Amino acid sequence: MDPVERALPGYRGSALCRLGRTEGAETAARRAYRTERNRLWCKDNPNGTDAITAASKAADEARERTAR
Structure with a gap:
């Protein structure tokens, strides 16, 4: 594999x-x-760990989808 392929x-x-x-x-x-x-x-x-974790995960996934 050449350097360009490794850096990609x-x-x-x-x-x-x-x-x-x-x-x-x-x-x-x-x-x-x-x-x-x-x-x-x-x-x-609404302030429980599960609710905040689920909302944060949804936000991260939306951010990544938009970036792609």
């Missing part, structure tokens, strides 16, 4: 990381977080 995953990961911090990606993440927190099961215990 690093460059791609770096680009996705930068794209994940754009305004559009952050907007998508905030929307996904809010949506998850508004689910019925979250309303019983």
Whole structure:
């Protein structure tokens, strides 16, 4: 494998990381977080660990989808 092929995953990961911090990606993440927190099961215990973890995971996934 030549040096360019070895460097490609690093460059791609770096680009996705930068794209994940754009305004559009952050907007998508905030929307996904809010949506998850508004689910019925979250309303019983909105500050519980499970609710916050699920909302954070949804935000991270939305940010990554937008970056891609």
